[in-house]
Amino acid sequence: MIAAQIQTAALATLMLAFVLVNANQGNEAPSWGKPPRWPPGGPHRKPNIIIFNADDMGWGDFSSYGHPTQEWGPVDDMAYEGMRFTNFYSASSLCSPSRAALMTGRLPIRIGVWGDGRVFWPNSVEGLPRYEVTIAEALKEVGYVTGLVGKWHLGVNAYSPSDGEHMPHHHGFDYVGTNLPLSNAWQCDEEHWHMKNGPFPLFCYLYKNATILQQPYSHYKMSEAFVNDATGFMRDAQQQRKPFFLYYGTAQTHADMFSSNEGFRGSSKRGRYGDNVREMAWTVGAIMDEVKRMEEDFNTLAIFTNDNGPLVQICNEGGDAGILKGGKMNYWEGGVRVPGIFRWPGHIKAGITTDVVASQMDIFPTLMTIVGGSVPDDRIIDGQDISSTLFKWLPEPQPEPTSKLLNRNHPGNEPRMLVWYCPDTTDPITVRYGSHKFHFVTQTVWTKEANFNEPGRCGDGGFPLQQNVQCSWCSLDQPEECVTQHDPPLMFNLDQDPNEAYPLDVSLPHHKAVLDEMMPKLQAFQASLIIPPPLMTPRDDAVWPCCDGSFPDCGCNYQYLGPVPPPGDASPSSKEFLDMMIDPENDNYIL
CATH class of the missing domain: 3.40.720.10 (Alkaline Phosphatase, subunit A)
Structure with a gap:
């Protein structure tokens, strides 16, 4: 008798659950605090x-x-x-x-x-x-x-x-x-x-x-x-x-x-x-x-x-x-x-x-x-x-x-290829291909140790005595001590050497095979590029922001630049100021 009652109750519970599940099908959104399912099986709230x-x-x-x-x-x-x-x-x-x-x-x-x-x-x-x-x-x-x-x-x-x-x-x-x-x-x-x-x-x-x-x-x-x-x-x-x-x-x-x-x-x-x-x-x-x-x-x-x-x-x-x-x-x-x-x-x-x-x-x-x-x-x-x-x-x-x-x-998948271009050039500088990294151009790295050991760079406790952004450009017309071109490119295995300390010998067959696999893909990638004009080159002091002083501590920048120059013309005071700011020997150097 008791067993029959338990069986009947269980069947009723299952039927109720079935009704509730079907009643909830097609809901437009889950509750605000409840995790919805992914992947979505139907309509869902966009996250x-x-x-x-x-x-x-x-x-x-x-x-x-x-x-x-x-x-x-x-x-x-x-x-x-x-x-x-x-x-x-x-x-x-x-x-x-x-x-x-x-x-x-x-x-x-x-x-x-x-x-x-x-x-x-x-x-x-x-x-x-x-x-x-x-x-x-x-x-x-x-x-x-x-x-x-x-x-x-x-x-x-x-x-x-x-x-x-x-x-x-x-x-x-x-x-x-x-x-x-x-x-x-x-x-x-x-x-x-x-x-x-x-x-x-x-x-x-x-x-x-x-x-x-x-x-x-x-x-x-x-x-x-x-x-x-x-x-x-x-x-x-x-x-x-x-x-x-x-x-x-x-x-x-x-x-x-x-x-x-x-x-x-x-x-x-x-x-x-x-x-x-x-x-x-x-x-x-x-x-x-x-x-x-x-x-x-x-x-x-x-x-x-x-x-x-x-x-x-x-x-x-x-x-x-x-x-x-x-x-x-x-x-x-x-x-x-x-x-x-x-x-x-x-x-x-x-x-x-x-x-x-x-x-x-x-x-x-x-x-x-x-x-x-x-x-x-x-x-x-x-x-x-x-x-x-x-x-x-x-x-x-x-x-x-x-x-x-x-x-x-x-x-079964091909390696992922990522290509980097230096902002001042249009040639690829570095390529990651699967586990490997290829450098066609490298820049001298100014490590913290080098900065500290070079007089005038870093003071007590690593405090910078002046900003050091030398060797930050990567076009080949930069000083030889800053930029080096590599042909064939430097090759590193990033799984084994994420510090890029030990270049691989690309003359060895197993390394050369990876380089030979990557190069045609890079050439095809280069061919897909349609390079627009350089948008970061045009500059004109006439577009410099200036405010009218209606907000706290807000003034007109042109008190430093001199009178607002017409478009296409930079005022002498502007040029003098900018020349001072981009002097690498000056501790006010812009990044």
Whole structure:
């Protein structure tokens, strides 16, 4: 009798479960705090997306990437709670070309983001071309609200009647919070740590939308402003019940060496640079905490990376590439290998470390796969969809990727090939091909030890006595002691020698076979390039930003430059000032 009652009750329970399951089929969205399934089996909410893009960080600057004394922080939490890439690359070793590539999924040289200036300056006439499609524009097409806070560095042109022709509000961003059009920390040093005669407001201004807020910005609470603008944008998007895309360009890590938040001064055993890493990471944590308060954590894909390697030339005040050679402005691993962290609870398995070779250019096509969007089909996209790598660790069956990730760890696939071009040349300088790296041109590396041992470079405890950016160019017309051409190229096995200390003998058959396999592919790749004119070359003082003094500490830059020159003509005072600023023997040298 009792057994029959139990059997009847069990059958009733199963029938009720069947009814409930069928009643819930076709729901448009899961609950706000509940992790939806991936891959999607039906209609689903598009995830919120946050890209944290730091500036001048070293591959080895975080505890989770091996730094022995940097304190654990929110970025390390992201790595612990998501997937950490150990072979993640920027497309350039300088800010503007790297950021342009991330935004478009295309090599900087395809976009025209190359030239004599190497980055966009306050007097750059051009910027990221308006005809290029950005991640923000593509996400808007599928229903996203888009916002930007922090560093932009893809052009301004304040003289333009369109009020900042190249600013982010012209590139798909609905909301533009407090932002830095560019970032030159040393020119903004009010406390005179590094500049006896600074600051030079000429390079130190903040924008909100297309309006200058304040200059100089060193005592402006940038961290708090960035966090307040970012979290406010996210809350507004939630009220609209729309998915949001936030591009958060964190300030130059060494930009806060005269620190914008006093609470972080002296907080790191690593010193001032460690303080700045902690402050930058705190902003990341504050934004992620807000995501959790909004109960959006399971529906938010967060990505952390940075634009290029560390500025090792400024001794102990810059970042650390860990085991890797080189840093910002060169194309050794330390200049282009960067942190890459992807976190999405319930979708990307926590605690995964992968050595798959990937690029920041992969972010664009990968996001389009995830949200059901599309990349432009009228141009070459250099990035690849890496969604199969992000989600392959989940227990459920995964869909076939829309494009294969070519990597040495996937038998049967060809090796992944990444090509780098120096911003002042159009010839390839470096190629990664599977496990191997080929250098056609190398730059002299100014290590911290060399800086310290050379009189006048680094003082007590690694304090920079002057900025050292010698040998930062890579065109062949540079001094012989700085730039060396290699034919055949230098070859390294990065699995065995990530420090690029031991070149392989390319005359040996097994090494030559790899070189012979790579070269035809590189030649075909070169043939696919249609190189636009160099957009970073044209500069004109007439486009330099200037504000009317209506905001605190905001004045007209032309008090330093003299009268506003007409387009195409630079005033003598402007030339004299710039000549002084680009003198490598002067401690006010611009980066």
